[in-house]
Amino acid sequence: MLDVPFDHGLAGNEALLKLIGRIVSSGRISNAYLFKGPKSSPREAAARRFASVLLCDDPSRDGAPCGTCKSCRLLVTGNHPDLYVVEKEGASIRIKQSHEILREALLKPYQSSRRVFLILDAEDMTIEASNALLKILEEPPAYVTFLLTTSNPRAIPDTILSRCQVIPVKAMSPPALRQVLVGRGVDPEEAGEVAELSGGNLERAMRLLEVEGKASRGAALLEEIVSSSPVEAAQRYARLEPSRRVDFLDDLEIELVKKLRSPEGPSEPYFQALKMVLKAKERLSRNVSAFLAFAVLFLDLSRALNRVAKDRT
Numbered sequence: 526m527l528d529v530p531f532d533h534g535l536a537g538n539e540a541l542l543k544l545i546g547r548i549v550s551s552g553r554i555s556n557a558y559l560f561k562g563p564k565s566s567p568r569e570a571a572a573r574r575f576a577s578v579l580l581c582d583d584p585s586r587d588g589a590p591c592g593t594c595k596s597c598r599l600l601v602t603g604n605h606p607d608l609y610v611v612e613k614e615g616a617s618i619r620i621k622q623s624h625e626i627l628r629e630a631l632l633k634p635y636q637s638s639r640r641v642f643l644i645l646d647a648e649d650m651t652i653e654a655s656n657a658l659l660k661i662l663e664e665p666p667a668y669v670t671f672l673l674t675t676s677n678p679r680a681i682p683d684t685i686l687s688r689c690q691v692i693p694v695k696a697m698s699p700p701a702l703r704q705v706l707v708g709r710g711v712d713p714e715e716a717g718e719v720a721e722l723s724g725g726n727l728e729r730a731m732r733l734l735e736v737e738g739k740a741s742r743g744a745a746l747l748e749e750i751v752s753s754s755p756v757e758a759a760q761r762y763a764r765l766e767p768s769r770r771v772d773f774l775d776d777l778e779i780e781l782v783k784k785l786r787s788p789e790g791p792s793e794p795y796f797q798a799l800k801m802v803l804k805a806k807e808r809l810s811r812n813v814s815a816f817l818a819f820a821v822l823f824l825d826l827s828r829a830l831n832r833v834a835k836d837r838t
Contacts, residue, residue, distance in 0.1 A: 535570055536701035541694060545575050546588025554579065554639070555690050556665040559647070559681075560674045562694030565726035568674040571694045572643055576600075576608055579670055580637040596637050606635040611644045613768065618650040623657030630661055630669050639668045647673040648680035655682050662688045697725040706730060722782050732779055743780025746773070751830050755823035763815040770809060777802045777826075798829040 535542065548554065560572045578584045582594035590597050599605040609629050611622050626642055634640050644650075650658065662671065662685060673689060675681060697705070699720040705727065706716035711734060723730035750758060762773060781799040784792070805822040809815060 535567055535574065536705050537697045538567065538571060538695055541571055541692060542574070542588065544692060545578060546586070549578050549584055549588040550586055554670060556669060557662055557671040557673070557685075557689040559678065559686065559689035559691045560672065560694050561678050561691055562676065563696050564676045565696040565724060565729075566676070566694040567697065567727060568676065568694045569643075569645055571692070572645075572672040572674050575692075576641045576643055576672060579639060579641050580605060580607055582637070599636065605637075607637045607640045609640065609642045611642065613646060613649050618644065618647070618654050623650075623654040623661075627657065627661055630666060634668055639670055640666075642669065642671045644671065644673045646675065647685075648675045648677040650681075655685060659684050659688075697727065699723075699725050701725070702727060702730060706734075718786070722786070729775070729779070732775070733782065743776040743778075743783075746777055747780060747826075747830060750823050750826050753823075755820055755827060758823045759816050759820035762819050767809075770815065771806070774802055774806050774809075778806075792833055794829040794832040798826055801825045801829065 558572075558575065560568045560575075562568045562571075577590040577597065577600050578588050580596045580600065581590040582596050583591045585591065590600075596605060596607075600608065609626065611618060611626060614622065626644075630640065630642065632640070644658075658671075659682070661669075665671070671689075673681075673685075678686060678691075699717075702720040702723065702725050703713070703716045706720060707713050711719070715734075719730045719733050723733060762770065765773065778799065781795055781802065784795050785799070801822055805818050808818040808821075
């Protein structure tokens with residue numbers, strides 16, 4: 526049997542897997558489902574698991590892909606012709622992508638009995654894209670299923686939400702994440718520590734493990750912040766696309782976590798700096814002015830990191 530990686534990251538979401546099993550065994554497949562969960566939850570993994578079952582030629586009665594049929598083999602290689610994945614272009618899902626979905630939805634399935642459209646971070650659809658998707662959802666072909674993921678359902682129009690069956694996705698607990706990391710070959714002790722530091726977020730945990738023992742981009746960014754004018758740095762980073770702002774803050778967060786784990790031991794200024802980065806993320810998620818959020822962050826970070834330098838002299 527093939528190693529079908531559709532369950533990776535779903536530890537702690539056993540109820541979700543049972544729900545998928547009940548839906549598939551009932552034979553009553555809706556045209557649209559919304560996988561809703563916090564940012565640290567494995568929403569995409571859950572949606573891909575459901576897609577794998579919908580496209581499998583011989584799924585089990587409990588809703589698992591067989592792992593051996595042609596459809597499963599195509600899914601593993603990322604080449605299944607009936608799975609259409611929609612991701613953001615820059616900061617949003619645009620009208621062009623929705624028009625492509627419309628064209629694809631009119632085509633009959635090639636390999637499986639249905640076509641599955643996976644729309645990641647559906648809250649980032651533009652108004653035009655949402656309206657185009659709504660037209661498809663109003664009269665979808667019987668063989669089409671849409672799987673949407675979101676961490677912010679309030680940002681999705683009610684007209685789309687009302688046409689989706691909601692499937693809640695829970696964030697992984699640190700023990701569940703530790704189990705996943707150990708299964709991927711990480712040393713059990715290190716897996717437990719990383720799982721706690723990442724708060725159950727698999728993506729953050731993998732990034733922490735990736736930069737372990739290496740010079741990271743975050744280190745250079747911290748040095749840049751200390752040596753730059755907070756206002757000039759804020760002007761520069763405020764011009765980034767929203768997705769790149771998040772990546773930038775993630776890099777800072779990971780670097781600060783690394784410093785707290787260093788042999789030198791925890792430092793109060795680093796704790797404070799980490800809180801500042803998390804606060805900046807929160808502000809940006811509430812659509813606070815990017816310039817103001819970064820200006821406050823860089824000013825506070827400079828003070829905190831200068832304290833570290835003074836403590837060491």
